[in-house]
Amino acid sequence: MKILVDSNVLVDYISIRVPYYNHAYEIFKLCANKKVKGAVAVHSIPNLYYILRKEMDAPTRRSVIKNMLLVFDVAGISKEMAVHALENEEFKDFEDCLQDEYAVSFGADYIVTRNVKDFVNSSVKAITPEEFLAVYKEENA
Numbered sequence: 001m002k003i004l005v006d007s008n009v010l011v012d013y014i015s016i017r018v019p020y021y022n023h024a025y026e027i028f029k030l031c032a033n034k035k036v037k038g039a040v041a042v043h044s045i046p047n048l049y050y051i052l053r054k055e056m057d058a059p060t061r062r063s064v065i066k067n068m069l070l071v072f073d074v075a076g077i078s079k080e081m082a083v084h085a086l087e088n089e090e091f092k093d094f095e096d097c098l099q100d101e102y103a104v105s106f107g108a109d110y111i112v113t114r115n116v117k118d119f120v121n122s123s124v125k126a127i128t129p130e131e132f133l134a135v136y137k138e139e140n141a
Contacts, residue, residue, distance in 0.1 A: 001136065002037045003027075004075060004103040006113035007044045009129055011051055014064055020114065023129035027112060030136065032071045039073040041102040043095070075106035090121035100124055110135075 005027065011017065013024035031038035045065060052061045077085075081101045091097035096118045103111045103124035111119055111126040119126030127135065 001110075001139070002039070002106060002108045003031075003132065004039050004041065004099065004106055004108040004111045004124070005031075005072065006099060006111060006115065007040075007047050007051070008114045009112055010040060010044060010048055010068065012114070012129075014048070014052065014068070015055060020129070023133060026133055027129055028071060035140075036136065037073070038071065039075040039102070039106045039108065040068070041099050042074050042076045043098060045069075045074070073106070075102040075108075077101045077105045081105060088121075091118075093118055096122075 009020075009024050009027065012020035013028050017024075027036070027038070030036040048065055048068075049061050052064070056064065077098070081104070082098075085094065085097045085101045088097050091100070096115070099111060099113075100119065100122040103122070108124050110132055111122060111124050112129055112132045113119065113126050114128055116126045116128055
């Protein structure tokens with residue numbers, strides 16, 4: 001099973017955000033143990049670096065993100081996919097449209113996000129961390 005993990009789930013894990021941390025932790029653990037192949041979108045890296053600036057100094061952020069990349073692949077897209085995203089007017093948020101393109105490029109089965117409503121027009125099904133863990137458990141019972 002392959003998943004693209006949205007930035008909000010990454011921040012939940014790194015920042016130990018309650019009440020979301022436990023599900024994010026379980027997803028990280030599945031990916032770290034190679035039970036699930038996880039990826040993050042390439043643009044999530046600078047986004048995380050920026051978002052975490054209020055919690056961590058620059059060397060700590062760099063270290064945390066480097067360690068995260070030991071667990072996750074980094075999904076990228078081609079020029080054609082970027083143009084497709086720019087032409088796709090079905091998404092309200094361009095960043096979410098890019099996440100969908102990254103998920104397609106990676107061959108993800110799911111986009112794991114807390115903002116499922118933002119992905120109603122996604123090519124790759126978006127599910128919450130809790131939903132993903134239930135699907136994983138059901139498929140591996």
